[in-house]
Amino acid sequence: MTITKFYMFIQCKNRKCFGVNQLLFLLISVAWLYSGAVNAKNSHVPSSLEKPMHCLAFSPYVDNLSPDYGAQPSKQLLGKLLDHVLKQTPFRCIMTYGVLGGLEDIFYEAQQRNIKVIAILWIDNDPIVNTQSISKGIYLAREFKDTIIKVSCGSEVRTRRDYAYDKEITRCLNALREAKISQAISTIDTWWEWCNRSVSCQKTAFSEQVDWIGINIFPWWENIYSSLHDCVSAEHAADFHLARLEQVQRANPGKEVIITEFGWPANTTAQTGGGAGSCATASLQNQALVVQSTLKKLAQKKVTGVVFEAFSEQWKAAKEGGSGKFWGICEGVAPYACNKYLNFGK
Secondary structure (H helix, E strand, O other): OOHHHHHHHHHOHHHOOOOHHHHHHHHHHHHHHHHHHHHHHOOOOOOOOOOOOEEEEOOOOOOOOOOOOOOOOOHHHHHHHHHHHHHHOOOOEEEEEOOOOOHHHHHHHHHHOOOEEEEEEOOOOOHHHHHHHHHHHHHHHHHOOOOEEEEEEEEOHHHHHOOOOHHHHHHHHHHHHHHOOOOEEEEEEEHHHHOOOOOOOOOOOOOOOOOEEEEEOOHHHHHHHOOOOOOOOHHHHHHHHHHHHHHHHHHOOOOEEEEEEEOOOOOOOOOEOOOOOOOOEOOHHHHHHHHHHHHHHHHHHOOOEEEOOOEOOHHHHHHHHHHOOOOOOEOOOOOOOEOOOOOOOO
16 A cells, blocks of 8 residues: 555545544554565665675685685685785775685685675585585675675576576575575676577576676677677777676666676787687786776766686686686786786776
């Protein structure tokens, strides 16, 4: 019942009108009760109108560390890397990739430094590990509710595994809902997956299951592996990012859409993305251009964006080729020098 209809109902029920004071009291009471009911219903889903933030993808597998084998990142290393981010960059928000294997310690270290976190629960092809990630994610979301601002059930699960583990994503989303964590929840994937693999961009099966949508956009890789668009140079990358963002926004009206990964490699050996004669060149200068121009456009649109990534990761060279270990805006080996061409004041 709307407030207007309610007003008419209580004003002259059975043709016996209330006095002004009684009517005012009843209106205030109903408004208060209605507000309480709405807040209770949505207590675990914060407003999608949060202030847009510039964030930095944070994976601590620097030097010889790898997520696939060997030692875990230590608490000391996590603190050291976060301090480096604070000192060398303007970012006060990070996005993390998992909550197991030592990565769970990131949240305490971030809390101590007043860094906000978008937390990804790593969902893949092992249901047992997924269950551990979900349980740990719920615990961390409750324990660090003022530090963790958003939670995602996986990143690029469909891109890696096709539709084989959609049920695992849904299981994760349902578990977070049932746990009534305070953070908004989603699953992150490429813009192509969030367009339901359609040039016209359509909703996916997850569109109604999530509070927000996180899309990853990499024209560098699309130059190599996709023929959907003409070659995208560093000079045009920001416009490409915004165009894909707007596609997903149009397909999901009223839903917050953020760019959860974008960037450009600073590779100086495998120069081009897209084959010989490609328009896309990897360099420190082009990395700085793509990062800064995209952040500027996102700020104008009041959209959150996550730069990929804080530190280059040496282990990725074996999986992603020549440019795989050059995506960080800071080097992946000590002393972790950052891109000298980045000027965030502009």
